[in-house]
Amino acid sequence: MTDAIEYSGLSKTYGRGKDALTAVRPTTLSVPWGQVIGLLGPNGAGKTTIIKMTAGLITATAGGVRIGGHDIRRDRAEAVRLIGAVLEGSRNVYWPMSAWENLMYFGRLKGLRGAEIRPRAQWLLAELGLWERRHQLVGGFSRGMQQKVAVAAALITDPQILLLDEPTLGLDVEAARTFKDWIARLARDEGKTIVLTTHQLQVAQELSDRIAVIREGEIIADLPTAELLARHAENRFEVRLDAPLDGLRASIPDGATVSEDGIETRIVLPDADTRALYGFLDRLSDTGAPLTAVAKAQPSLEEIFIRLVHDELDEERTS
Incomplete structure (x- = not known):
């Protein structure tokens, strides 16, 4: 059986010649079905670029991505049917539309019929506490409510794979906790494969089966979470x-x-x-x-992350 996600020599460079900027260096790794992998790194490390290449939103310079065995370039339609994504930022859904209209739109965009979308949309909005406000415009919602609609839109086709790029960014403590609990349920109860990027490292530690740390476009650590913590005990x-x-x-x-x-x-x-x-x-x-x-003594994931990203980088620059 193929893995849920396979990266093979995946890289991305913007521009050419002396002005070229390498966002992601050649990356090869696989994510098995049902695994939650935390993709961690400082700003500008390449996390969002990897997420967007995985979703087929930008094209890799070299290498490739396979989603459930489907090449994202050659078989994009089949690959993206397996994916739901919540990207960094606040414009994952259409603000001039209601929550219900957004879900109907994104369901049809993925090839579903109205009769297939409606029960799923009703269940998602009820689960996320938005059913009573389903006909209100998303633009009038709070940031946390807008993010709930974005998650519902990502899940409207019941995809097997979720790409969550900073899903709790800008949320208050209560909303962030709600999202953390929701992600845990999706992984535990529904067996979703999840790629999660977040700067909330305690959340990553609690949710992730595996941690990959990226620095300056390069994966510098990739281990099961428990093993990563144990190695740095x-x-x-x-x-x-x-x-x-x-x-x-x-x-x-x-x-x-x-x-x-x-x-x-x-x-x-x-x-x-x-x-x-x-x-x-x-x-x-x-x-x-x-x-x-x-x-x-057991350092937290945050302490380990700082060592990997900052301390080792300082050593390289002084050597």
Whole structure:
């Protein structure tokens, strides 16, 4: 069985000669059916360019994309039928049209008949909390509501593959949480294949089965999320307390780093010396501190991302 998405030497260069700008360097990777892959990188790294080449909106300079085995250039119609996309920005749908009209339009654009579109449109709008406002113009909606219509339009044909380029950009906290939960449901309950780009790395960590990091048009890391996190686990211990540090500072070993949010305190010891760890835990026990966890220090995806994108780039420039 072919993979959902296959990139083979995919690259994109704008312009020629000395003015040429390489947006994506030759990229080869595959995304299996049912996988959520987080495509992460700083602004200008090439994420949106890859998404648009995947959707057939721009043409690759070299290499190719296959969607469910269909070449996006030679068999575009069959390939795009498998795809739903929400692109970066706020104009994924038509503002002078109502939510209902948008869904009917995009359904017909993908070759469906009205009788096929209506029940799907009704279900999507109800699920996204827009049914009561289905006949109102999208231009009068909030940013979060407009993005909900965009997601509904992407899902109107029940595509197997979703391309989500910064789907929570510009949304408030509640709307962003709604989208995160919706994406999780699509992956878990419907087995959708999802390519997700986002600057909200905690969201990417929670949703993605796999993480690919792109920097200056080149994929520099591509691993299952758990493996990426494990590879960057630190040879140090982390101790968590269910309380502010307050009078415990005298117990903290030299070289340890402390972070606290007023409720929980996270203490990362300077090394993996088990004798020093036990001694520290004994001192905490004497104070009655509410210990909640002891584990190998595990950086967040955000910390790993910064190391990969910024620290290694600085090393290259100074070498």
